[in-house]
Amino acid sequence: MEIVKSKEQMKAISRGFKKEGYRIGFVPTMGYLHEGHLSLIRLAKCKSDRTVVSIFVNPLQFGPNEDFQAYPRDLERDIPLLEKEGVDILFVPEVEDIYPADYQTYVEVTHLSSGLCGAFRSGHFKGVATILLKLFNIVKPDLAVFGEKDYQQIRVVEQMVKDLDLDMEILRHPIVREEDGLAMSSRNTYLSSEERRSALSLYQALKFVERLILGGERDLTKIRELTKEYIESFPHTKVQYVEIVHPHTLQSVEEIRGPVLVALAVFVGKTRLIDNKIIDL
Numbered sequence: 001m002e003i004v005k006s007k008e009q010m011k012a013i014s015r016g017f018k019k020e021g022y023r024i025g026f027v028p029t030m031g032y033l034h035e036g037h038l039s040l041i042r043l044a045k046c047k048s049d050r051t052v053v054s055i056f057v058n059p060l061q062f063g064p065n066e067d068f069q070a071y072p073r074d075l076e077r078d079i080p081l082l083e084k085e086g087v088d089i090l091f092v093p094e095v096e097d098i099y100p101a102d103y104q105t106y107v108e109v110t111h112l113s114s115g116l117c118g119a120f121r122s123g124h125f126k127g128v129a130t131i132l133l134k135l136f137n138i139v140k141p142d143l144a145v146f147g148e149k150d151y152q153q154i155r156v157v158e159q160m161v162k163d164l165d166l167d168m169e170i171l172r173h174p175i176v177r178e179e180d181g182l183a184m185s186s187r188n189t190y191l192s193s194e195e196r197r198s199a200l201s202l203y204q205a206l207k208f209v210e211r212l213i214l215g216g217e218r219d220l221t222k223i224r225e226l227t228k229e230y231i232e233s234f235p236h237t238k239v240q241y242v243e244i245v246h247p248h249t250l251q252s253v254e255e256i257r258g259p260v261l262v263a264l265a266v267f268v269g270k271t272r273l274i275d276n277k278i279i280d281l
């Protein structure tokens, strides 16, 4: 595996791959890799000829009171995991190379970014869309793989690719969970053992909502309230939102007629966790 720091070198490598007629598969990450990331990489690898993974903790997508500084980083641990998966290129740019002092261009996917996490993390999806467009321009992938764990992010990137006519495909990978159901996340490392037990409330709440809806409950306010109560019956939990939205537009549904996306954001102690599930009627 080649480790590339400079974006100019990354562009040159990708131009070389293209010239050889290779399909480039790309998985952007913020590192501190777990089985969720590795599953995305396996999908990229089987759909392409050369696999590029990036590790970049993007300052632009963190708010001033968020965990940019504290975000877990361990390249020495990540590198052998990527080598084992047969990744061809690891791209690890420096913040100064990506955002030089005179940087001033941003990408905004307006409607899809406004609700759910976007309502609480101002500027987050603008930061996400901007870094992804830059990484796509540097890596020039034919396909990129994203996890449904960050469902709103997937919709934002799909819309950006469509709206800006990017010549590439976005593949989705289902949420990868721990054995007990907790969605894998680099942020799970922040949890104490007691908080780890309460973190399971998200997954269990999604199953709880599913039982309610499949059991015939249609009162959206009641479903949201019962779910919040359910989650907050676990110690150290504070619900940020429980939303029931259309899986494509991410707009709140007024009634449940077709499939809906149930999306949750919950603080467990100081750690903010998200999870979601599509409930198919």
Ligand code: AMP
Pocket: 028, 029, 030, 031, 036, 037, 040, 145, 146, 147, 148, 149, 150, 173, 174, 175, 176, 177, 183, 184, 185, 186
């Ligand atoms: P991150 O490093 O958190 O920015 O995530 C990089 C990519 O991995 C994103 O496309 C995430 O949606 C995806 N991802 C993270 N955790 C999971 C998970 N548990 N299951 C599936 N995909 C995931």
